[in-house]
Amino acid sequence: MHERPNRPTSSSAAHPGGPPSRALPLLTAQSGIYYAHQLAPSGTELNTADCVEIDGPLDGDLFTEALGRAVGEADTLAVRVSETDGTPVQHVVHGEVVVHRLELTPEQAEAWMREDLARPVDLASADGLMTQALIRVGEGRHWWYQRVHHIAVDAYALSLIGRRVAELHSAAVADEPAPEGRFAPLSELTDDEAAYLAGAEYAEDRAFWAERMAGYAPEATPTTPDASAAGDLLHRITDLPASTLDRLSRAARAAKATWAELVVAATAGHLHRLTGTEDVVLGLPLTNRRGPAALRTPAMTVNVLPLRIAVRPQDTGAELLRRVVLEIRAVRRHQRYPQADLRRDLALESADAPLTGPMVNIKAFDSSLDFAGLPGTVRNLAAGPVESLAVGAAPGPDGGLRLTLDAHPAAYGEAGLAAHEVTWLRYLDGLTELLLTAPERPVATLDLLTGDQVREATAGRTEPAVALTVPQAFTAQAALTPEAVAVRSTLAGTFRGARETEGAAGA
Template sequence: MTGYQIASLPLTAAQSGIWLAQRLQPANPLFNIAEYIDIHGEIDPALFENALRRTVAEADTLRIRLLEEDGRAAQRVEEHIDWTLPFIDVSHEDDPRAVAESHMRAEMRRPVDPTTGPLFAFALFKAADDRYLWYQRYHHIVMDGLGLSLIGRRVAELYTALAAGLPCPEAPFGSLAELLDDEAAYRDSDRFTRDRAYWTARFAERPAATSLADRTPALPERLERRTAFLDEPTLAGLRATAREAEVSWPAVLVAAFGVYLHRMTGNRQVVLGLPAMARSTGRARTIPGMMSNVLPFRLDLHPGTTVAQAVRLASKELHSALKHQRYRAEDLRRDLELSGDEHRLVGPHINIVMVDYDLTFGGHRGTVHNLGGGPVDDLSLVVDGRAATERGRPGSGESASGGLRIDLDGNPELYGPERLADHQRRLLDLLGHFAHAAPDTPIGRIDLLAPEERERVLGEWNATARKVPDSSLPELFQAQAARTPQAPAVVFEGRTLTYAELNGRANRLAHLLIGHGAGPESLVALSVPRSDEMIVALLAILKAGAAYLPVDPGYPAERIAYMLGDAEPALVLTATGDTAGGDGPTSLRLDAPETAERLAGQP
């Protein structure tokens, strides 16, 4: 028995997050998730639609309607829902798959209102007599990555039975109400309390989210994607690195991405976003729906960390984080009192998809192609470890060498095509280092720069030679004062000095300093609060031909004494209340009455 009436159900915590985000940006299509399955063989479109309609009838989440009741979001499972399955023949095109993908991406970019149904879309493309592409798109509020695999398997299972004339296997899905019961039981359990204690302790220091962007990310309406395939030798090397460190090989991928962020930003504490299914074992894992969570994955690194140490750190963190994966990031943000975009919990995401659908449709193999995994405001690295796609087809741009598919999805407002391509190349190079470098190699010694980038940094950016006036700074200032004597030069707390006034006061003080022994090859310490007087003194020291040593009068007395003892200035300029000069070198209090009298007599 469930604790809910079928007429109206609350949202899962994951659904609530999507609901609020979509309501803030109702026209944003980035809340769609989509993929297509390449079926390598001839199928019967009518039988396929039959299998698909049976699956929709079995899966509660595909028949929900979102509504608001008393100001709160709720959902209702409909008995029946109207939808169509477009059948599109692209087999006559020069590149059928490219044309089909263009249709898919156009449909995926269509905003979907979660209060209207259906919250999914399907299409079947005929690419050849023996090649069909099944497109499926869902609003993220009804489906996550695990749900996609459950739907795909069920359609394949039903189609296979129908094509063979066999009875359809019993529906494997539980109800949406069961999924809600499971979540409610978790949130009332000791496990929830233990998970909360783990995460609040792990992030008690509130480390800043790491980003490769130079601006605060905001959710875009599309993502820029770069796709590459990791060759088999590199993949074999990564597996060998994992064996050497006695960890699972996905830990190597996570470690490498963390090291990349550490090296590119200099941050020693790197916090990634790690998508997780966030379901208990058993029944909840058989129910399509939206339950996934994004875990804050933290790695503490420094340049001396070795490759093997980084991999073991990542493995240990993966093990701990996944043990507590049901505690939601939204709850942790509240626990840590984080609010707004300026208090981000995670930076770029890394999503390692390791579930092989192992799909067959009436004996014909199906391979899965991800098109979009939902909202990302910064950068997302998607490593697809499922069945390899076909390589080397005309116009595909795919490698003929096989290997692991790696997608880099970036917010186009932060990462343009060229910048995204640079990150992709460096990441692939770094994975090569992790595959072939000695385990005791310090990560700070791994070179991320291509030869042309190194030349740009060391040569081009430092090629700053240019002709400059053969004049000193005081001479340049004197010329400016002559050109604009009445223009404001310094403004401080309502007081304004013109260029003429500043020049005159600095000249008088410079004469006084010279009388105290200041000049070329000597040093004058300047220990006065930030003020217009400080600017006068700084310019006067330069006019006298000396160099200045800034000393913050707010420093501890011991530090000031050390600085003055080490530098041995000829003179220390101070103000009333400042004891920086001590009993050491000669000091001159700029605001003392006798100093004012002496300045008045200077030229």
């Protein structure tokens, strides 16, 4: 296998270059990213990146050609964003695709990728939106690194690009013709959205959201004492075995739901227990892809909308899960309504006013890739911005389930996020057990603390609390400590013990 280490190469199989496209409007999802970028043009939190770990004797030259062709087919990877008369627009400008070919140790590769992720992006430059690299990290081990600004792609778009590269590479290895490309021009997506915004479906969606969010009052995002004003995003991963995923699926099926919906229900119930709110509003990322062109074309279309769920202590596990299922179903039918328009409708003009609480990002599809028989394992390095907390769930290694927590440092510190993870996982396990063994039991009976934690919090006392009213408890305590201050009043003075207090009460 011939390697060309540590220098970029070019591939232009799909597009030899040419004039830019007509000026296209930004998709509504792109607009939010654009204005966020303008607020912090030197920031890097809007970068997204995956590292695909490929094990086996990969032909680097064939892979590079396949990658160059796939990138050249995707209009969104060739956009340049600028302003015309104060309005942001995008042009598609295809050119040669640069693929970095590197030979590094795994530690060096990690450092190289971190350095690239920390590089500010110029949305109007020819090569600012992305970095593509094939890194040989050992004998029979390659990493495909792909970093793209969030204005061009979402997670679904990255998966489409990955599958296309794998398809083209597999055909090349088999010495077969390249399968016909399926990506539609970006202009089809912008034209389709323009028609939606001017049509009856938009009006219907607006009416749905006006009714669904009536009376909504945004609540402050929970924070932990160790949160700080600055720092990098915090990230935690828990890999659950296949047996646990099977248990979650069985529990969900009993309520005619899926494991993904069970994770959402557990997140809502857990937030209810932590804050006491019965009006839980989670952020639900939706693909916002309704037509065949959008479903097969990489672009930034994801729309994060509120998932408003009533959670009451007396709800049974089955009732809570069913409510989540029905709410997700309703929201999906109206997922095209732009988040920016909904914020305007709710008069949430300040960027600091939260539309939702924690985001729950469920990826129920398997992201693994096959490069002519060589397995490719996708490792996400950066998923884009996080306002406070993002909960993630996706198929994990060996048929299991990977759960993630990403937190903004202004909302969580390391210890606070770790504690949140512990109680969240415990609630998920408890809700699963409740659905399997006692689906009619109320969710208020689920414990967030272990027996040892309860004993620690109560100084070892395990007897049940005495059922006393507040006046009864006050009188009993005053009798136990007759000389201690029982009541201090600026008007009536100080009363000590039960006798003085009762005398004052009877006066």
